[in-house]
Structures are given as C-alpha cells and as structure tokens.
Amino acid sequence: MNAEELEQIAESAKQESAQFDFQVNVCMGTGCLSQHSDKVKAALEKEAESSGKKCHVRRTGCMGLCAAGPMVLLSPSETRYGHVHEADAKDVIAALGQEPVTRLDPQLGTYFEGQKHVVLENSGHVDPEKIDEYIARSGYEALVKALTDMSPASVIEQISKSGLRGRGGGGYPTGLKWDTVAKVKGAQKYVICNGDEGDPGAFMDRSVLESDPQRVIEGMAIAAYAIGATKGYIYVRAEYPLAVQRLTVAIQQARRRGFLGNAICETTFSFDIDIRLGAGAFVCGEETALIASIEGKRGTPRPRPPYPAVSGLWGDPTLINNVETFANVAPIIRNGGEWFASMGTARSKGTKVFALTGKIRRTGLVEVPMGMTLRQIIFDIGGGVPDGRKFKAVQTGGPSGGCLPEEHLDLSISYDALISAGSMMGSGGMIVMDDTSCMVSVARFFMEFCMTESCGKCVPCRAGTVQMYELLSKICRGEATRRDLDHLTELCEVVGATSLCGLGQTAPNPVLSTLRYFKHEYLAHIDEKRCPAGVCAFSTHAAEVLA
Amino acid sequence: MPILAERPPLPSDDKRWRIVNGTMRKHGYSRNALIETLHTVQSSFGFLDEKAIRFVAQSLRVPLSQAYGVVTFYHFFSLKPPGRHTCTICLGTACYIRGSDKLVAETEKLLHVKAGQTTPDGEVSFTTARCVGACGRAPVVLLDGELSGQVETSELKAHLERWTTQ
Numbered sequence: 001m002n003a004e005e006l007e008q009i010a011e012s013a014k015q016e017s018a019q020f021d022f023q024v025n026v027c028m029g030t031g032c033l034s035q036h037s038d039k040v041k042a043a044l045e046k047e048a049e050s051s052g053k054k055c056h057v058r059r060t061g062c063m064g065l066c067a068a069g070p071m072v073l074l075s076p077s078e079t080r081y082g083h084v085h086e087a088d089a090k091d092v093i094a095a096l097g098q099e100p101v102t103r104l105d106p107q108l109g110t111y112f113e114g115q116k117h118v119v120l121e122n123s124g125h126v127d128p129e130k131i132d133e134y135i136a137r138s139g140y141e142a143l144v145k146a147l148t149d150m151s152p153a154s155v156i157e158q159i160s161k162s163g164l165r166g167r168g169g170g171g172y173p174t175g176l177k178w179d180t181v182a183k184v185k186g187a188q189k190y191v192i193c194n195g196d197e198g199d200p201g202a203f204m205d206r207s208v209l210e211s212d213p214q215r216v217i218e219g220m221a222i223a224a225y226a227i228g229a230t231k232g233y234i235y236v237r238a239e240y241p242l243a244v245q246r247l248t249v250a251i252q253q254a255r256r257r258g259f260l261g262n263a264i265c266e267t268t269f270s271f272d273i274d275i276r277l278g279a280g281a282f283v284c285g286e287e288t289a290l291i292a293s294i295e296g297k298r299g300t301p302r303p304r305p306p307y308p309a310v311s312g313l314w315g316d317p318t319l320i321n322n323v324e325t326f327a328n329v330a331p332i333i334r335n336g337g338e339w340f341a342s343m344g345t346a347r348s349k350g351t352k353v354f355a356l357t358g359k360i361r362r363t364g365l366v367e368v369p370m371g372m373t374l375r376q377i378i379f380d381i382g383g384g385v386p387d388g389r390k391f392k393a394v395q396t397g398g399p400s401g402g403c404l405p406e407e408h409l410d411l412s413i414s415y416d417a418l419i420s421a422g423s424m425m426g427s428g429g430m431i432v433m434d435d436t437s438c439m440v441s442v443a444r445f446f447m448e449f450c451m452t453e454s455c456g457k458c459v460p461c462r463a464g465t466v467q468m469y470e471l472l473s474k475i476c477r478g479e480a481t482r483r484d485l486d487h488l489t490e491l492c493e494v495v496g497a498t499s500l501c502g503l504g505q506t507a508p509n510p511v512l513s514t515l516r517y518f519k520h521e522y523l524a525h526i527d528e529k530r531c532p533a534g535v536c537a538f539s540t541h542a543a544e545v546l547a
Numbered sequence: 548m549p550i551l552a553e554r555p556p557l558p559s560d561d562k563r564w565r566i567v568n569g570t571m572r573k574h575g576y577s578r579n580a581l582i583e584t585l586h587t588v589q590s591s592f593g594f595l596d597e598k599a600i601r602f603v604a605q606s607l608r609v610p611l612s613q614a615y616g617v618v619t620f621y622h623f624f625s626l627k628p629p630g631r632h633t634c635t636i637c638l639g640t641a642c643y644i645r646g647s648d649k650l651v652a653e654t655e656k657l658l659h660v661k662a663g664q665t666t667p668d669g670e671v672s673f674t675t676a677r678c679v680g681a682c683g684r685a686p687v688v689l690l691d692g693e694l695s696g697q698v699e700t701s702e703l704k705a706h707l708e709r710w711t712t713q
Binding site for chain 2: 030031033034035066067069197198199200201202203206237238239240276277278279280281282293294295296297298299355356357358359363364365395398429431432433437442445446449453455
C-alpha cells in the first residue's frame with residue numbers, strides 16, 4: 001500500500017457513493033439502536049427501493065444528539081431528522097430533493113453551532129464496518145504519510161508540537177509520553193489503548209469505538225511506528241458489546257487492507273492489534289491495573305515508578321493512551337501539529353468530547369474547542385435545564401471529579417482551570433443537576449461507587465472509603481453532628497494523600513468540592529435536620545440527635 | 548524441571564466445553580488467557596461454577612486460588628446461574644440523577660429480592676450495572692440484555708409483572 005493505491009481506494013469508494021443522488025444516514029449507535037433504529041433503516045431501505053430514487057441508506061455511528069434518537073442525517077442537504085420511526089420512512093424518502101419533513105425537525109436549536117468536530121468528524125458519516133468509507137474520508141492518509149515520509153522522531157515531534165494531552169483525564173502531554181517510551185531500549189514494546197471507560201456518566205469512548213473504530217486503529221499504528229512497538233492491545237469494557245463487535249470487524253478489515261500485519265505499506269514496520277475484554281472493574285482504568293488485567297490477573301495497581309513506559313506489559317516498555325487520544329493522532333499527522341495547536345487555550349490544545357447528560361434538555365455527545373465556557377456548553381448547546389427547574393451544579397470528571405456551582409458557569413474549559421476550581425477534566429462526563437438533587441446524596445453516591453470499586457490493595461482507600469461513606473450516610477439520615485463533619489474532612493485529606501493509585505487519591509474529590517461550594521447543604525442536614533432539596537429521608541433518630 | 552500435569556479432559560461432552568477449549572487453544576494455553584477464557588465460559592454457560600473454574604485453572608496451569616481470585620474480583624463474572632429473565636438497572640451518574648434509585652426500589656418491592664439476587668422460582672435475576680454508557684437515554688434498564696431508555700417506573704413495573712405472572 002502506498003499513497004497512490006490509497007487514493008485509488010478512496011476514489012473508487014467515492015465513485016460508488018456518487019452513483020446515488022442522496023445519502024440517507026441512519027444512526028446505529030447504542031442510544032438510537034435502543035429505539036429500534038435498525039428497523040427504521042430497514043423501512044427506509046424498503047421505501048428507497050420502491051420509490052425508484054437513487055438513494056443509499058447507510059448504517060452509521062453516533063450522530064451526537066441522543067435525546068432526539070433515532071436520528072437520520074441526509075446528504076448532500078445536511079438535513080437532520082430526529083425521532084424518526086418506521087412509519088416516517090415513506091415521508092423521509094418522498095421528501096428527498098424537496099422541502100424537508102417539518103414534523104421530524106429534531107428542534108436542534110444551536111446544538112451543532114459552536115461545536116468543532118475533529119474526533120467525531122466521521123461519526124454519523126461513515127459505516128463503521130466499511131473500511132473503504134473511512135479511506136474515502138482521508139482515512140489512513142496519516143499512517144501512509146508517517147510510514148513513507150516521516151521518521152519516528154518527526155512523528156513524535158508533530159505530536160509534541162500539537163500540544164495534545166491525554167484525554168483519559170490525567171492530561172499528561174502525549175508527545176512527552178511517546179518520547180519517553182521511544183527512548184527506552186527494549187526488543188519488544190507494546191501499545192495499549194485504554195477503552196475501559198468506567199466513569200459512570202461518560203460514553204465518549206464507546207461512541208468513538210462504535211462509530212469510527214478505524215480512527216483508533218490508525219492512531220495506534222502511528223503510535224507503534226513512533227515508539228517502535230510491534231504489538232497492540234485494545235482494552236474494552238465487556239459492557240460495550242457493540243463496540244467490541246465493530247472493533248473486531250474493523251481490525252479484520254484493516255488486516256485485509258494491509259494496515260495491520262507484517263510489512264505495512266511495504267516498509268519493515270509490522271504491527272498487529274488484539275482486543276482484550278474488561279470484566280467490570282473501575283480500577284482497571286488505572287494503567288498499572290489495566291496491565292495486570294491484560295496479563296490475566298486481578299486488576300490491582302502497583303506503585304510507580306517504574307512507569308509502564310519503562311516496565312509495563314510483561315515487564316516491557318509500554319505506551320498507554322486513551323481512545324480519544326488515539327483518535328486525535330491521525331488528524332494531527334495529516335494536518336500538522338501547528339494546526340491542532342491553533343485550537344484551544346494556551347495549555348489545553350484542540351477539542352474535547354463531552355457526554356452531556358443529566359437534567360439537561362439536549363442530552364448527547366458534543367465536541368467543542370477547549371476554552372469554551374461551561375455556560376456555552378450547557379445552555380447554548382445543551383439547551384439548559386428542562387421543566388422550568390433551576391440549574392444547581394454540573395459534575396465533571398466522574399468519581400474523581402467535582403461539582404461546580406452556578407458561579408463557575410463562566411469558567412472556560414481547560415485541564416488547569418477545572419482543577420483549580422476543585423474538579424477535573426476526567427474523561428469528559430458532564431452531568432447537569434437541577435435543584436431537585438441533594439448534593440450530600442450526590443457525594444454519597446460517588447463515595448459508594450469508590451467504596452465498591454476499591455480493589456482493596458491499600459488500606460487508606462479500602463478502609464477510608466467505607467468510613468467516608470458511613471459518615472455521609474449518617475449526614476443523609478440526619479444523625480450526624482459537626483464533629484462527624486470534621487472527621488469527614490480529615491479523612492478526605494488522609495485518603496487523598498496516602499492512597500496508592502488515582503482511585504483512592506481522588507475519591508475524596510466529590511466530597512471536597514461539594515463541601516467547598518455547597519457547605520450550607522451539609523450544615524442544613526446537620527444543624528437543622530433538613531434536606532434543602534427534599535431528597536433525604538431522615539430517621540426518627542434524627543430528632544433525638546438534635547435534642 | 549517440574550513435572551507438568553497433563554491437561555484435563557473436557558468435563559463432559561457438552562459442546563460448549565469445546566468452545567471454551569477453543570479460546571484456550573487460540574491463546575496457546577497461555578496463563579494470560581485466564582480472563583479471556585472465563586469470558587467464554589460465562590458467555591457459553593451464563594455463569595461460572597466450581598467445575599468450570601477448576602477446569603480452566605488446570606488447563607491453563609494457573610493456581611486454583613488465582614483463578615478463583617480473578618473470578619470474584621471482577622463484577623462481570625457470576626458464580627450463580629442467572630434466572631430465566633434478567634433485569635439490569637443502570638446506576639451510572641446520569642441514571643442516578645434521573646431517578647434510577649426509584650426504579651431499583653420498585654423492582655425490589657415487586658420481585659421481593661435485592662439487587663444481585665434471583666427470585667426463588669428462578670424466573671427473574673435482578674442486577675444493577677455501574678454504567679452501560681447509554682447516559683444520553685437515562686435512566687436505562689436492560690431487560691434480557693435489550694436496552695431501554697428513559698424508562699418510567701410504571702413501564703418497568705408492567706414489564707416485570709408480565710414476567711412474573713407468566
């Protein structure tokens with residue numbers, strides 16, 4: 001495979017779709033499939049055939065706006081329909097080339113305005129199980145360019161120049177990570193893609209793997225070339241069966257097209273990828289725990305150093321990046337690091353995908369340039385809080401993050417700004433809460449999560465999360481005193497400072513951030529035996545404590 | 548040189564054991580294939596019993612304690628057979644904010660079992676999930692593995708009643 005051959009494949013794929021006057025793309029991501037978009041697609045195909053119009057009904061990945069599923073995207077008119085059901089198929093096909101069906105207007109408002117799609121540029125446009133459609137949209141151009149025109153060092157230079165930082169939450173500079181692994185001497189090196197998206201309330205990685213799996217494979221192959229690895233693993237949650245299935249197909253197709261395997265693009269570079277299934281342990285998102293899990297062991301983390309870059313999978317140098325990080329690699333190599341660095345803020349470059357959920361009108365996936373404010377994302381894109389309720393807080397960063405109140409809505413999104421506000425970027429979950437949510441209960445919810453997900457290896461996390469959970473439950477039952485609150489604060493410090501891995505170190509964050517911004521709610525529970533949101537049911541014992 | 552035990556024979560002539568064996572063969576009976584093999588057992592049999600864990604541990608030459616440790620460490624593996632139907636309620640953050648706790652309470656009341664248990668007649672297994680990644684459709688329930696979004700309490704109740712009164 002060389003650049004000309006790649007162009008030929010792209011050309012013939014383009015010609016194939018040019019036979020049709022219209023493209024009817026049907027979202028078949030998990031969200032829309034749960035609303036039977038497969039039946040919608042079948043109905044559209046049947047209608048298309050009987051109408052005699054030259055149109056191609058295509059299965060695609062996620063189109064972003066889960067709230068309006070099942071979604072349909074028409075091309076070339078770029079019309080979007082929402083809530084399309086089987087019965088609507090006739091009208092959709094009949095209206096092709098004419099005025100759109102107003103009844104199916106998904107009321108997007110400004111959902112797509114202000115978004116900038118880099119990672120999601122193919123989502124909703126290509127069939128995830130057809131590699132040639134990916135190639136037709138400049139797919140594998142970056143890999144061919146890297147292998148034929150660039151040295152491994154210049155690939156790393158472009159990634160460093162782009163300012164890309166790890167999208168899994170930590171925000172470690174990707175170029176620096178690659179450079180470290182590249183410099184370590186080792187006969188065998190590995191590339192691992194972390195798709196163990198355990199954060200509750202986040203589904204960016206699932207969506208990317210389901211909608212554009214080739215993008216991740218290409219990113220991994222470029223990384224492998226840059227650091228000198230020959231073997232890769234994608235670690236995916238077993239809870240994502242559709243992602244696993246599409247990834248399996250994608251890997252087979254990439255092998256058949258010669259982008260994986262031996263002597264890729266007629267060079268000496270060889271690389272292959274295997275899938276490893278997670279088995280439902282949140283801690284496996286931590287890199288050393290993930291490595292243990294791939295080795296077939298219990299997913300418990302170990303102290304670092306040595307970092308996986310030096311001693312990772314089976315003791316060999318290993319590069320671990322998140323799904324979204326790998327999905328950013330191909331466009332950076334294709335367009336240059338400077339192009340990527342032109343987006344975003346001074347220290348957080350590019351775009352970020354967020355999963356916008358909770359009490360918000362338009363739930364779904366959004367991809368925005370770094371530096372956009374929370375207000376723009378929640379109100380302009382997401383449409384604000386429904387049912388006439390009042391916005392209370394937005395939770396970012398999953399169980400490691402925090403809740404930000406209204407006064408922080410004008411915070412512009414970047415790794416550092418979120419951390420200084422007491423939360424973190426995390427993998428990109430963004431859960432909006434209205435005034436019916438009790439912040440103490442929310443903190444307890446996350447603590448319960450950390451408590452059950454603690455692997456039990458180190459004491460501060462294993463015992464500390466249980467104690468913090470008990471204290472939070474006591475507050476929720478209205479049985480706590482001010483002393484309990486002091487204990488809780490102290491425990492937060494100890495657990496955060498002394499735990500072995502990120503899970504324990506960040507477990508206190510939801511408590512600390514709610515204490516920082518919503519202390520009055522804690523005090524209302526403790527002093528007045530009152531839950532401002534009306535969520536907590538106080539025990540009869542509560543009144544006695546007050547007396 | 549340690550004497551390696553022969554690989555054990557298949558526990559029975561149930562065809563599913565051959566699928567399990569196939570997974571191990573694909574990985575060259577490597578110890579690293581433990582989790583992958585357990586996945587195959589779980590997807591073929593629905594759960595992992597002692598016989599299965601012993602068989603896999605012996606075949607891969609992994610200490611039984613390690614195999615049992617792995618099985619009990621990961622939430623995805625189940626040591627008990629599932630009921631005829633399964634109801635899984637997602638407890639991710641988005642689902643929680645949208646009231647999945649009410650769905651759990653309703654299900655517990657209706658089935659008289661706690662999360663993680665199966666009704667005594669073996670009809671319905673009730674479990675909770677950490678997050679199934681369909682947060683845009685919260686609250687989410689998986690009924691016999693099929694995902695339903697924006698589930699109302701009444702809707703879930705009607706569905707469960709259909710199962711229990713059959």
